[in-house]
Amino acid sequence: MKQPNAADFSPPTVASPAPPTAPKRDRAQTDPDRWVDEHGDCLFRYALVRVRRREVAEDLVQETLLAAIRSREKFAGQSSERSWLTGILKHKISDYFRKLGRETSFTDLESLADEFSEKFVPEGYWVHVKGPKEWKPESDEVVHRAEFWQTMRHCLDKLPERIANVFMLREMDEVESKEICSMLSISESNLWVMLHRARMALRECLEINWFNREK
Amino acid sequence: MATNTEDSNPRPPDDTSAIQPNGWLQKMLVWIISQATPKCRDVVRILSEQMDHELPVVMRLKLRLHFLACCWCERYMKQLHYMRETACRFPERAGEGGGSALSPEARFRLKHVLNNQ
Numbered sequence: 309m310k311q312p313n314a315a316d317f318s319p320p321t322v323a324s325p326a327p328p329t330a331p332k333r334d335r336a337q338t339d340p341d342r343w344v345d346e347h348g349d350c351l352f353r354y355a356l357v358r359v360r361r362r363e364v365a366e367d368l369v370q371e372t373l374l375a376a377i378r379s380r381e382k383f384a385g386q387s388s389e390r391s392w393l394t395g396i397l398k399h400k401i402s403d404y405f406r407k408l409g410r411e412t413s414f415t416d417l418e419s420l421a422d423e424f425s426e427k428f429v430p431e432g433y434w435v436h437v438k439g440p441k442e443w444k445p446e447s448d449e450v451v452h453r454a455e456f457w458q459t460m461r462h463c464l465d466k467l468p469e470r471i472a473n474v475f476m477l478r479e480m481d482e483v484e485s486k487e488i489c490s491m492l493s494i495s496e497s498n499l500w501v502m503l504h505r506a507r508m509a510l511r512e513c514l515e516i517n518w519f520n521r522e523k
Numbered sequence: 524m525a526t527n528t529e530d531s532n533p534r535p536p537d538d539t540s541a542i543q544p545n546g547w548l549q550k551m552l553v554w555i556i557s558q559a560t561p562k563c564r565d566v567v568r569i570l571s572e573q574m575d576h577e578l579p580v581v582m583r584l585k586l587r588l589h590f591l592a593c594c595w596c597e598r599y600m601k602q603l604h605y606m607r608e609t610a611c612r613f614p615e616r617a618g619e620g621g622g623s624a625l626s627p628e629a630r631f632r633l634k635h636v637l638n639n640q
Contacts, residue, residue, distance in 0.1 A: 357617060435532060439595030
């Protein structure tokens with residue numbers, strides 16, 4: 309695995325003022341190489357979590373970086389280079405699912421259907437000892453730890469594929485519910501059921517494997 | 524949430540509900556709340572829906588009332604918000620903690636394609 313180095317923290321070269329002629333050619337030769345080295349694995353891992361197939365994930369990374377070459381003049385450096393590239397990748401992923409949604413059914417109401425029935429007594433209340441635990445540590449301390457993101461990735465991988473797709477479109481690509489429904493040709497009530505199951509399962513997995521784990 | 528199954532469904536020590544059924548008055552309050560608000564199984568579904576569209580005022584009030592006697596549903600709501608906050612940071616942090624990486628061939632191919640643009 310690539311270790312962080314000083315270059316990770318240096319300002320993006322595209323942000324530096326440069327004459328519009330010769331240095332541009334240099335940049336054209338060096339930026340894509342550097343993007344692959346510095347951001348390639350991160351983009352690839354995110355794409356892989358989303359599409360679960362290496363070759364599709366590689367294609368998405370390639371499309372993302374090609375789009376980045378075409379639009380780099382517009383990147384003014386307000387955000388980090390990583391956020392900029394991730395933003396492009398998110399669009400490419402949405403396009404991918406939009407295309408897939410026209411070809412296959414995305415409704416998945418079977419997976420996880422009764423998986424959580426043991427959490428509730430027949431009357432519908434929590435089995436108290438199996439109810440949600442208090443999550444500690446909270447927020448910022450957690451999200452700065454690489455292991456947390458590894459656990460998150462593991463938990464997302466365990467979700468049934470179509471349920472994971474709608475969850476990540478909603479919460480990571482921040483696509484509005486109505487848009488997801490039209491993208492994937494599913495009804496709003498089906499989307500809610502799928503999102504509910506995804507949240508329930510992800511919550512449970514994070515609690516077992518991170519917040520409530522043996523330390 | 525306390526119900527007539529309370530004896531067979533004991534509350535663990537980390538129960539932090541504002542109202543706990545440890546006296547006749549509290550028991551009555553908890554019972555009233557359990558009758559006036561949706562059951563936990565439905566509350567968690569409604570809480571998930573709330574992440575995607577606004578609920579009617581009456582339902583929001585019922586949920587507040589429910590939380591007074593049920594710390595588990597309240598925790599569930601907080602955790603849904605927490606998952607939303609962290610999930611949107613995931614794309615930029617997906618590379619952390621090891622795992623699959625671009626193969627050397629893919630890396631070479633990418634650079635080749637990109638540099639020929």
